[in-house]
Amino acid sequence: MNLTDPSLLRSRCYVHGHWISADSGAFVPVINPATGEEIARVPALGAIETRRAIDAAAGAFAAWRQRTARERAGFLKRWHRLILDNQEDLARVLTLENGKPLTEARGEVEYGAEFIEWFAEEAVRAYGETIPSPWSDRRIVTIKQPVGVCAAITPWNFPLAMVTRKCAAALAAGCTVIVKPALETPLTALALAELADRAGIPPGVLNIVTGPAEDIGREFTAHPKIGKLSFTGSTEVGRQLMAHAASTLKRVALELGGNAPFIVFADADPEEAVSGAISAKFRNGGQSCVAANRFLVEEGIHLTFMQRLAERIAALHVGPGWEEGVSVGPLIHSRAVEKIEVLIAEAVAKGAEIIIGGKRHVLGGNFFEPTLITGVRPTMRLFNEEIFGPVAAVTMFRDEAEAIALANATDYGLAAYFYTQDLKRAWRMAEALECGMVGINVGRVSTTVAPFGGLKHSGFGREGSHYGLEEYLEVKYLCFGV
Numbered sequence: 001m002n003l004t005d006p007s008l009l010r011s012r013c014y015v016h017g018h019w020i021s022a023d024s025g026a027f028v029p030v031i032n033p034a035t036g037e038e039i040a041r042v043p044a045l046g047a048i049e050t051r052r053a054i055d056a057a058a059g060a061f062a063a064w065r066q067r068t069a070r071e072r073a074g075f076l077k078r079w080h081r082l083i084l085d086n087q088e089d090l091a092r093v094l095t096l097e098n099g100k101p102l103t104e105a106r107g108e109v110e111y112g113a114e115f116i117e118w119f120a121e122e123a124v125r126a127y128g129e130t131i132p133s134p135w136s137d138r139r140i141v142t143i144k145q146p147v148g149v150c151a152a153i154t155p156w157n158f159p160l161a162m163v164t165r166k167c168a169a170a171l172a173a174g175c176t177v178i179v180k181p182a183l184e185t186p187l188t189a190l191a192l193a194e195l196a197d198r199a200g201i202p203p204g205v206l207n208i209v210t211g212p213a214e215d216i217g218r219e220f221t222a223h224p225k226i227g228k229l230s231f232t233g234s235t236e237v238g239r240q241l242m243a244h245a246a247s248t249l250k251r252v253a254l255e256l257g258g259n260a261p262f263i264v265f266a267d268a269d270p271e272e273a274v275s276g277a278i279s280a281k282f283r284n285g286g287q288s289c290v291a292a293n294r295f296l297v298e299e300g301i302h303l304t305f306m307q308r309l310a311e312r313i314a315a316l317h318v319g320p321g322w323e324e325g326v327s328v329g330p331l332i333h334s335r336a337v338e339k340i341e342v343l344i345a346e347a348v349a350k351g352a353e354i355i356i357g358g359k360r361h362v363l364g365g366n367f368f369e370p371t372l373i374t375g376v377r378p379t380m381r382l383f384n385e386e387i388f389g390p391v392a393a394v395t396m397f398r399d400e401a402e403a404i405a406l407a408n409a410t411d412y413g414l415a416a417y418f419y420t421q422d423l424k425r426a427w428r429m430a431e432a433l434e435c436g437m438v439g440i441n442v443g444r445v446s447t448t449v450a451p452f453g454g455l456k457h458s459g460f461g462r463e464g465s466h467y468g469l470e471e472y473l474e475v476k477y478l479c480f481g482v
């Protein structure tokens with residue numbers, strides 16, 4: 001792996017400042033998606049070890065919340081600095097276990113570190129308020145207090161940024177955290193824990209547990225000491241977690257699947273629209289909840305857009321993420337490849353036309369050809385399901401009303417994108433689209449400073465921005481008799 005600092009590669013869990021294994025000695029292999037080779041083995045913790053981690057976080061909570069916001073910010077800033085100092089090593093670990101191109105992995109390290117810096121700066125701004133009292137002999141104020149011990153379940157597609165987006169907000173607010181990273185990509189999270197340890201974050205404040213999602217998730221949702229559960233992943237799992245968490249009435253934040261429309265109106269700048277399309281579709285090989293899932297293209301620009309997009313897709317270079325010049329890495333595992341094959345086959349059988357790609361890449365394994373497919377209709381699974389791969393599926397439309405109807409014809413509501421040069425239309429569209437985030441003449445919306453999150457079956461709650469801090473704070477109302 002050629003790390004400058006090999007001690008970043010941790011293969012045990014981090015609980016109460018110690019590196020631990022499963023009581024049973026059981027482990028789970030971590031597989032390089034580009035080669036199928038085992039990179040490492042991490043502990044398969046169960047309910048008992050998870051309970052210990054929750055106890056550790058609960059034990060650390062009283063002291064952590066009592067620190068001043070400025071002190072907590074100090075720990076976070078040291079952690080942020082260490083992550084940037086180790087950017088290259090972290091990017092290598094990330095590419096090895098996730099498969100994304102090294103340039104994207106470096107970008108993710110920066111993006112993920114920014115959440116820590118942002119929330120360190122927000123920590124000192126968790127303001128309450130004074131409220132004009134309806135009584136002459138009473139005064140009303142609100143204060144903000146940390147929710148308590150928080151659990152986070154993070155996905156494999158952004159193994160670093162999704163950990164920091166949740167943890168930095170929680171720690172800044174004064175909460176302590178237990179994180180369960182995806183089994184496919186635990187090494188990045190464990191390396192982050194190593195750096196948190198070096199930053200001096202006290203034992204128990206941040207804990208990382210690895211193992212089967214069911215055992216750990218059930219403990220997270222059932223344990224009375226957990227105040228909040230934050231999950232990023234599939235809608236199906238989110239629904240189950242929410243149902244389980246109901247028994248203990250926890251706060252839940254869910255960032256779930258997406259089915260983002262990418263709408264190109266005839267008045268759009270075609271070059272800009274195509275560049276935006278490449279960015280919205282092929283970042284992380286399309287394995288992102290905010291990836292453009294359905295390209296809706298107006299009749300008048302369809303031909304031009306398709307020609308230019310096909311040229312750009314043909315120029316994408318597929319290969320292992322660590323190779324120079326690679327723009328699309330492997331998919332995460334064979335199940336992802338199989339799912340895409342099924343979606344494409346069904347669409348073609350129903351009349352869709354493959355323009356470019358459409359099959360496994362000659363590299364074999366989990367590599368799939370960047371694909372452009374047109375004639376996609378709402379009756380096809382390709383239109384309705386989250387593709388999570390390098391497949392651009394195009395549907396033609398005739399007017400704005402049809403574009404809105406097609407865009408909103410989904411249970412999901414995370415992101416949407418559209419390209420137009422008509423200002424009035426831009427407002428109409430932005431208001432009409434049923435989703436939490438809208439890119440207008442841009443193909444990428446994610447940033448630390450803006451609220452990330454969705455509606456409908458894409459979940460609820462917001463991450464990043466000042467809203468992200470609120471998710472980990474309770475509002476308490478104080479009524480003073482005077």
Ligand code: SIN
Nearest residue numbers: 158287288289290446
């Ligand atoms: C995600 O796909 O889950 C997150 C992507 C992002 O933060 O941009």
